[in-house]
Amino acid sequence: MNYWLFKSEPGCYGIDHLKKDKTEHWDGVRNYQARNMLRDDIKKGDMVIFYHSSCKVPAAVGVAKVVKEGYPDFTAWDPKSEHPDPKSTPDKPLWYMVDIAFVKKFESEVSLQEMRTIRELGDMQLLKRGNRLSLFPISKRHFNVITELGS
DNA sequence: GCCAACGTTGGC
DNA sequence: GCCAACGTTGGC
Numbered sequence A: 001m002n003y004w005l006f007k008s009e010p011g012c013y014g015i016d017h018l019k020k021d022k023t024e025h026w027d028g029v030r031n032y033q034a035r036n037m038l039r040d041d042i043k044k045g046d047m048v049i050f051y052h053s054s055c056k057v058p059a060a061v062g063v064a065k066v067v068k069e070g071y072p073d074f075t076a077w078d079p080k081s082e083h084p085d086p087k088s089t090p091d092k093p094l095w096y097m098v099d100i101a102f103v104k105k106f107e108s109e110v111s112l113q114e115m116r117t118i119r120e121l122g123d124m125q126l127l128k129r130g131n132r133l134s135l136f137p138i139s140k141r142h143f144n145v146i147t148e149l150g151s
Numbered sequence B, C: 001g002c003c004a005a006c007g008t009t010g011g012c
Helices: A015-021 A032-039 A112-116 A140-149
Strands: A003-008 A024-025 A049-051 A058-071 A095-112 A135-138
Touching: A003 A058, A003 A140, A015 A024, A015 A049, A015 A058, A015 A095, A032 A058, A032 A095, A032 A135, A049 A095, A049 A140, A058 A112, A058 A140, A095 A112, A095 A140, A112 A140
Parallel strands: A003 A049
Antiparallel strands: A003 A135, A024 A095, A049 A058, A058 A095
């Protein structure tokens, strides 16, 4: 089993949305590195730290679980969607997504600022300079440390 | 295939 | 709103 961190802007789609929806497809990723992970690496049963970015207090806010492995992101060929891409078609899909299910919302969210002070999280991609990927792998240790801080 | 210009992300 | 970092685009 592998562990991942997914970023989302809470104003756009936050942990409370996922809690309400129970499961949701993680669409709209338009970056090749992230696409490759969604298509090839993220497996059913993998665990996800849900992270709020581009907001007042950037923070890890909960846990989700992968319930469906990579399949074509059909929002790409919907011109009315948030991130349409005419280069992607049902015959030749360019972008992929997975489905995730709500597991829990942290009792206290774990801010980016707090995570920076934790030695065991020092090598996490989230804390590296210039990190812009919207999702990336984390270690089991990272996952455990963050979930413990959140409870 | 190089690289300048431009766009986007995201913390601050 | 600023800016650093990085991805993408497109001319050559």
